[in-house]
Amino acid sequence: MSRGTTAIINLNNLKHNYAVLKKLAPNKLVLVIKADAYGHGIKQVVQTLGTIDCYAVATIDEALLIRKHNQKVKILLLEGFLDADELQTALANNFECVIHQQQQLDLLKQAKPSKKINTWIKLDTGMNRLGFTPEQFNQALTALENHPNVNDIVLMSHFASADDNNDLTQKQTSKFLHQNKPYQRSISNTAALLNNKNLSDEWCRVGIALFGVSPLRHKSAKEFNLKPVMTLKTNIIAIKNIDKNQGIGYSHKFISKKAMEIAIVGIGYGDGYPWSLTNHAIVKHKDKTAKIVGRVSMDMMAIDVTAIDCINIGDPVLIWGQDDKSDLPIEIVASHAQTIPYVLLCQITSRVHYKYV
Ligand SMILES: Cc1ncc(COP(=O)(O)O)c(C=O)c1O
Known part of the structure; x- marks a missing residue:
């Protein structure tokens, strides 16, 4: 008899949840698979779902692991690059980078990269974690627009309480939409998507729901037809x-x-x-x-x-x-x-x- 302590990962349920979320999302879907795919295994998740719209992770190492298993899929670094070496690694591997502070703009300027880079500029709408303030935002965006090697730009932000705080979510949405620019957008996480708080045309960034878990206190995953992975x-x-x-x-x-x-x-x-x-x-x-x-x-x-x-x-x-x-x-x-x-x-x-x- 073995101790038998086992995490059984059901890859069919993973595929099922992905299909459910794809239907629910208004536009393309970013699958957030940081922290070893929320403890499920980045490698196996990527091997199972293959080339989807985009994966997102927190660290360079996580992004490199995805790249090892998929040469062409879009990979977004949610914290961007933190120094010149990370920027070079991001460029060499075609990682898309969140740009959330001036130091990153400086690194980008100094690097004079020979390759194009896709960037996601982050506005802090109230999470007070990463992102430019509304006052800094226009200048930062202009810097990206004028950079010869910046290719696509996506405007992004992040909800602080889309699970339970309507007022704050509403305020964050207004601040985000106030930046009336002709770019693709991304603000919603799982809670916002399941709560219908998402924008009508954005790239939702979904993590926990992919694994069949609901972050909403009063609504179970089953109610959304999500299955535990x-x-x-x-x-x-x-x-x-x-x-x-x-x-x-x-x-x-x-x-x-x-x-x-x-x-x-x-x-x-x-x-x-x-x-x-x-x-x-x-x-x-x-x-x-x-x-x-x-x-x-x-x-x-x-x-x-x-x-x-x-x-x-x-x-x-x-x-x-x-x-x-x-x-x-x-x-x-x-x-x-x-x-x-x-x-x-x-x-x-x-x-x-x-x-x-
Ligand atoms: C910037 C960002 N976007 C999206 C997500 C996905 O959140 P969730 O797992 O609640 O869908 C996270 C997760 O922490 C995140 O940090």
Whole structure:
């Protein structure tokens, strides 16, 4: 029997979600696959989806990994280049670059690149992270327009709360549209697209929805016909009978109120499962729900299986995602952990086995 802690990546669901999003989007679609495709594997995602409209990533290394597997697809660097070397790498590999600050314009000017570069100029409409202020924006745009090697220009910005703050989203949209320039635009992420806050002709930049996860608190991924791409499972590695009034696990954070049967499952914070889920979350054994009892430790945790018949060492347990018996949305696990699904997906550690199906 193996510990069996496995992230199963369903590539058919990935393709399905891509088709759903492509239909929903008003124009071309940028697939955001930074942080190893939100923990799903950049290489496998690119090999599965191939040449799409555009991929976007945060770092040069992520962009190079995509290029290794696809020579011709558009690749957007969401933070642009951070120094002269990165600019040269971007030019050599035909990466498109977000230009969000003066230092990048200076680097571009000094480099006198021999190749053309496509740029996405970023306006800070209220996120206060990257981007030119509205006051700086026109001058920056003029610099790009006058640069002999700048080819296409896209105007972009980024929503701060498209999941739940209508006023802020509205204000950001107005500021963005106020820049009345004859260029392609891009502002929406998944939340904006699913919430119908996107512009009618923009390039939406979508990440989390591609992986079958909804960032909206009151609308599940299922409501948008999105399917979970990652299923995380593990196995039962031990079963124990516990008397009444016994403490379970580190610091005895759970005390049994009655005699109970517990199963020890092979996943813990060393695999990326949140320690904060101590006494909090549920897992699934076939179609039955079992609660975590006691602290999540580094390699394992205990679940209450008193009410479940036919429990055996080696049985699989669903941590999140979907199997043939039941499902457990990652959004629910994230809300128990008072975090967001993005974090859970990105923090899975390297000792978890990945299986692509
Ligand atoms: C600039 C930018 N655009 C788009 C996205 C995609 O966001 P989401 O995964 O919520 O669709 C991100 C993700 O963080 C981002 O940083």
